[in-house]
Amino acid sequence: MxxxxxxxxxxxxxxxxxxxxxxxxxxxxxxxxxxxxxxxxxxxxxxxxxxxxxxxxxxxxxxxxxxxxxxxxxxxxxxxxxxxxxxxxxxxxxxxxxxxxxxxxxxxxxxxxxxxxxxxxxxxxxxxxxxxxxxxxxxxxxxxxxxxxxxxxxxxxxxxxxLRRLDLPTGPLELSPSESRAAFERRGWKNVAAYQCRNPPHTAHEYLQRLTLEREDVDALFIQPVVGRLKKGDYRPEIILQAYEALVRHYHPSDRVMLASLSITMRYAGPKAALFLAIVRKNFGCSHYIVGRDQAGVGTYYDPYAAHRIFDEYPIGIQPLRYEETFYCRSCGWMATKKTCPHPATDRLDTSQTRIRKALAEGIDPPTELLRPEVAKVLRQPNVLLES
Ligand SMILES: [Zn+2]
Known part of the structure; x- marks a missing residue:
């Protein structure tokens, strides 16, 4: 519901x-x-x-x-x-x-x-x-x-x-909670899973989204990147949204996925931010909330799975969907988590954003197992990072 x-x-x-x-x-x-x-x-x-x-x-x-x-x-x-x-x-x-x-x-x-x-x-x-x-x-x-x-x-x-809504660069992608709720109802979606993000999607993110779409208790996915004020070195908001638009257009079923922006300042508070961002998504009408590894973290301030546990301490009426770290394993030749892959961590493709950024900046396209070519094309544009 x-x-x-x-x-x-x-x-x-x-x-x-x-x-x-x-x-x-x-x-x-x-x-x-x-x-x-x-x-x-x-x-x-x-x-x-x-x-x-x-x-x-x-x-x-x-x-x-x-x-x-x-x-x-x-x-x-x-x-x-x-x-x-x-x-x-x-x-x-x-x-x-x-x-x-x-x-x-x-x-x-x-x-x-x-x-x-x-x-x-x-x-x-x-x-x-x-x-x-x-x-x-x-x-x-x-x-x-x-x-x-x-x-x-x-x-x-x-x-x-x-007095009025803000005139935001995200334009019509910036929905209010009453608008997202009305959109879910129009489409007949009762159980919508929210996907929180602040980085352009690589395949490990996409895999999480696909795992969620496979669940029988989920009707649809609401991908809502936080793009208000991010930190220096993050991708620019319009780049994040373009990258998601490319992913959604080419790789997600259009009748089960909705993309919207959330212009707020990102709080990199690890578990407390995850809880806050889930409360916000409940207000947008989502029944489920995807929590991956180290959500809303920065540096090494937070235990990567503390964001999983906080939902037990503070039940908020949205079902957390907790996932282990997702990755591409060369030996499996597939996307996996620790739950499905028996191989050593050295077999995994490095999904660090820093590494992807560096490769793109050097004119090297990351492997398609890591980044969809349509997404890579967006990220290859000049001046994609925030400088202040
Ligand atoms: Zn494996």
Missing amino acids: IPRPHGGRLVSRLLSDPDRARREAELDDMMRLHPGVDAIYDAEKIGLGAYSPLEGFMNRTTLDSVLSTGRLPNELPWSIPILLAPAGRENDKVVASARAGDSIALLDASERPFAVLQLEEKFPYDRTAVARTTYGTTDPAHPNVADLQAAGEVALGGRIDL
Whole structure:
């Protein structure tokens, strides 16, 4: 069945036309805040219900509850703090003068108001504690820890009124939860498995998708790469999407696979990120969630299978599909996992993205056992990586 959203109800803070007109007429009297790209994405996703049951940025009670128990104050599992803590001198002035009850206009990257924060509480918070609890480290080499260290020291909690959706480069691929749910219903899909990713697909990814499509309890696959803000050295969002479009077009049955983008900032929090990303996919209407090896990890901060175990500790009403590491084995001449292949690890093709990137950069096409030629063609284009 298409599951109910986390908390039972899909949040919608996108204002209706008359409400928006009323809000927009008040904008001139409001303070204006530059939330920063991460919070811009978060504010929109809150407004569209992707983070249901959150209706706004977290207040102190909610943050403390998430940090100390991994749950919201109403006991629902929730693993990642969603905070509005803008930095910078202009923002500091706004934060200093803001009072509970104020309405504050949030500006998008082109300085246009796109949402209004109903300030409920402003509060100092411990950035080190947030880093340690969420990411398990305070190492500034961790990309999200570095972000936290650069964030403001005071957080603004309160509900969001979304004036309009963001104008994103992902265009029509960027669905809202109500749109994906409607699309699943139109197609008659009840059990949809979500595939989380942030890298272009190689054959080990495709194999996971195929294993999932073979299950009799899965009607369809929802491939939804996170493409909002990634880290330096990752592929550019449009490249990831082009690579997936090539895979889906040439190798997946079009009546059982849907591709969409998810523009949010990637939290490389290993198991906690996996849980958060699964909650988001439940809100998009998915009943199953694929968890491979080292999901949402970075460096060597996380046990590669911790993301499998967290779903036992925090059942969230989406069925995790846990898979071992998938690979191409030369001796088997096939895709496999440890469960199906008896050969030593030296027989496996190296699926490291770093290795694939390097080969492509040197003009060498990785073997088709590793990368589909249609995907390789996308990745061979110049300037495919993020430089900052
Ligand atoms: Zn083998």
